[in-house]
Amino acid sequence: MTTAHPLRAGTAHQSRSVAGHLAAVTALLAPLAAESRAEVLPLRAALGRALVHDIVAPVSLPPFANSQMDGYAVRSADLHDGGTDLRVAPPVPAGSRPPALLTGTAAPIMTGAMLPDGADAVVPIERAVPDSFPAAGSEASVTLPAVPAGTFVRPAGSDIVAGGRALAARTHLGPAQLGLLAALGRADVEVFKAVTVLLVTTGDEVVEPGRELPDGKIYDANGTLLEAAMAEAGIDVRRTGISTDEPGELRKLLRATSTEADLIVTTGGVSKGAYEVVRQAMEDQPVDFLHVAMQPGGPQGIGTFDGVPFLGFPGNPVSCLVSFEMFLRPALSALLGAPAPRAPLRARLGHGLTSPERKHQVRRGNLQPDGTVRLEGGEGSHLVHALAGSNALVHVPEGVTELAAGDEVEVWML
Numbered sequence: 001m002t003t004a005h006p007l008r009a010g011t012a013h014q015s016r017s018v019a020g021h022l023a024a025v026t027a028l029l030a031p032l033a034a035e036s037r038a039e040v041l042p043l044r045a046a047l048g049r050a051l052v053h054d055i056v057a058p059v060s061l062p063p064f065a066n067s068q069m070d071g072y073a074v075r076s077a078d079l080h081d082g083g084t085d086l087r088v089a090p091p092v093p094a095g096s097r098p099p100a101l102l103t104g105t106a107a108p109i110m111t112g113a114m115l116p117d118g119a120d121a122v123v124p125i126e127r128a129v130p131d132s133f134p135a136a137g138s139e140a141s142v143t144l145p146a147v148p149a150g151t152f153v154r155p156a157g158s159d160i161v162a163g164g165r166a167l168a169a170r171t172h173l174g175p176a177q178l179g180l181l182a183a184l185g186r187a188d189v190e191v192f193k194a195v196t197v198l199l200v201t202t203g204d205e206v207v208e209p210g211r212e213l214p215d216g217k218i219y220d221a222n223g224t225l226l227e228a229a230m231a232e233a234g235i236d237v238r239r240t241g242i243s244t245d246e247p248g249e250l251r252k253l254l255r256a257t258s259t260e261a262d263l264i265v266t267t268g269g270v271s272k273g274a275y276e277v278v279r280q281a282m283e284d285q286p287v288d289f290l291h292v293a294m295q296p297g298g299p300q301g302i303g304t305f306d307g308v309p310f311l312g313f314p315g316n317p318v319s320c321l322v323s324f325e326m327f328l329r330p331a332l333s334a335l336l337g338a339p340a341p342r343a344p345l346r347a348r349l350g351h352g353l354t355s356p357e358r359k360h361q362v363r364r365g366n367l368q369p370d371g372t373v374r375l376e377g378g379e380g381s382h383l384v385h386a387l388a389g390s391n392a393l394v395h396v397p398e399g400v401t402e403l404a405a406g407d408e409v410e411v412w413m414l
């Protein structure tokens with residue numbers, strides 16, 4: 001292909017850095033961040049999505065000064081060292097505005113109840129004598145120790161003040177963020193629509209799980225692996241079934257199924273063999289096939305098919321998962337705020353490793369409770385069993401060829 005295209009790498013033999021390819025994938029998918037791709041969802045349906053706009057707090061949290069403890073609301077100026085007897089006022093009712101607290105009285109108040117006007121502190125019931133509340137309606141007095149103003153009071157707006165920014169645009173909505181929106185009184189929220197990916201696995205040697213396995217064939221691991229990775233990341237995944245190695249058939253399949261898709265992802269058929277179906281099917285399309293300086297996941301395809309963004313991941317199962325984690329997930333995180341990016345951790349290697357000098361290596365491993373990471377399997381990108389026994393990706397940056405046990409590495413929890 002010689003057509004000029006902003007996403008294209010130049011010659012097919014050029015190797016592109018991981019950062020360079022991530023930038024290209026992000027540029028390819030940038031139109032997905034258009035505000036026209038917004039929808040309003042009830043909070044319960046918005047888990048895992050991200051905000052289109054900033055959210056401004058319509059009320060303060062807490063909305064009113066309230067008690068942090070079960071105890072007595074007091075005027076701190078009434079209390080003196082050595083203990084002070086106060087008349088017990090009627091209890092503060094839950095969920096409504098109490099009458100003002102008269103000087104020389106203490107009002108039983110429960111956690112979260114509104115502080116009466118005039119009260120400026122709460123003495124926990126454990127510090128009162130007696131240390132239990134009198135029966136409702138009875139005449140009683142209580143002895144309380146001196147406390148500074150503000151003791152066990154949660155001031156209005158101490159969490160957020162009305163008019164302040166509660167959440168920024170592109171914030172990923174997990175339980176805490178949805179809980180905040182509910183606390184602010186929101187019943188629904190404007191989020192980016194889920195990204196729809198058409199996922200196509202390819203190869204004459206690949207057979208649907210559940211069928212018989214003739215000699216020379218293997219089961220399709222990639223379809224299930226990537227569908228699960230994408231679904232977990234909140235992507236709406238459509239599967240086409242396995243494409244044969246016939247480029248015309250793959251083209252027909254894509255044309256029939258890709259119209260509603262935001263992105264086409266294929267696996268396999270992108271390297272240098274004689275039957276690279278994805279390469280051949282894309283011959284008349286603005287698609288680059290290039291090598292990223294990464295192991296696994298080196299061979300990559302990127303461009304558009306009939307105008308639909310396209311990523312061609314390599315066929316080895318570990319390679320296609322690593323491609324998803326290194327490029328698609330972070331590109332969507334950066335553009336749309338969802339899925340959430342992987343949180344990078346630092347860990348110490350349980351044992352040494354070697355890595356090719358000009359490649360960013362991504363090994364699979366298990367982060368142990370003692371903070372060391374044990375590598376699972378070797379470098380091979382076919383090691384799906386070792387992948388299944390791993391809980392983390394282990395990064396060895398380009399330029400690092402050898403690491404010893406105890407050396408620090410970056411890991412991403414899977």
Ligand SMILES: Nc1nc2c(c(=O)[nH]1)N[C@H]1C(S)=C(S)[C@@H](COP(=O)(O)OP(=O)(O)OC[C@H]3O[C@@H](n4cnc5c(N)ncnc54)[C@H](O)[C@@H]3O)O[C@H]1N2
Pocket residue numbers: 201202203205206218219220221222223267268269270271272273276296297298299313314315316317319381382
């Ligand atoms: N001469 C070269 N050969 C290869 C190179 C290279 O640079 N020069 N790169 C190697 C690397 S690295 C990778 S990764 C693979 C990528 O190959 P393809 O994307 O073309 O994928 P295939 O050849 O179709 O398959 C590779 C491998 O993965 C297995 N596979 C394919 N699809 C599935 C599936 N759905 N489920 C499970 N396993 C699958 C397939 O049987 C092969 O074993 O190329 C290297 N070769």
Ligand code: MOO
Pocket residue numbers: 294295296297298299314316319380381382
């Ligand atoms: O780079 Mo390939 O993706 O290792 O096996």
